[in-house]
Amino acid sequence: MLSQLTTAGKVKKIFAHCLDTIKGGGIFSIGDVVQPKVKTTPLVADKPHYNVNLKTIDVGGTTLQLPAHIFEPGEKKGTIIDSGTTLTYLPELVFKEVMLAV
Incomplete structure (x- = not known):
């Protein structure tokens, strides 16, 4: 999906996948890094x-x-x-x- 969206010019070629605790949570962001503490x-x-x-x-x-x-x-x-x-x-x-x- 990321490659299709970037090829179409809809988003930047970047994604963030950050897992949280064992109880769940976290982020999955396409086209931008949504939190400044995320390392790329x-x-x-x-x-x-x-x-x-x-x-x-x-x-x-x-x-x-x-x-x-x-x-x-x-x-x-x-x-x-x-x-x-x-x-x-x-x-x-x-x-x-x-x-x-x-």
């Missing part, structure tokens, strides 16, 4: 999905200590933002660190 990152060019270059993961304000290579893009690697699924796939090392942090 460009999409990876020439990819068929909404790929981003993930650099760190924070849990409860603490940055997880993960090796940088874990986020490198490549064959069957990388990070995709997909608001249409309930599943999150993580490398085993990342999963373990996230579970320890929560």
Whole structure:
């Protein structure tokens, strides 16, 4: 939908997806960033999905200590933002660190 709206000149090529607490909430904004505290990152060019270059993961304000290579893009690697699924796939090392942090 974002690509169709931007191609038609209806919105800027930007979206924000911010999750709130475990109780739900958050924002999904198309065409603009609606809150000044939202951090942005460009999409990876020439990819068929909404790929981003993930650099760190924070849990409860603490940055997880993960090796940088874990986020490198490549064959069957990388990070995709997909608001249409309930599943999150993580490398085993990342999963373990996230579970320890929560």
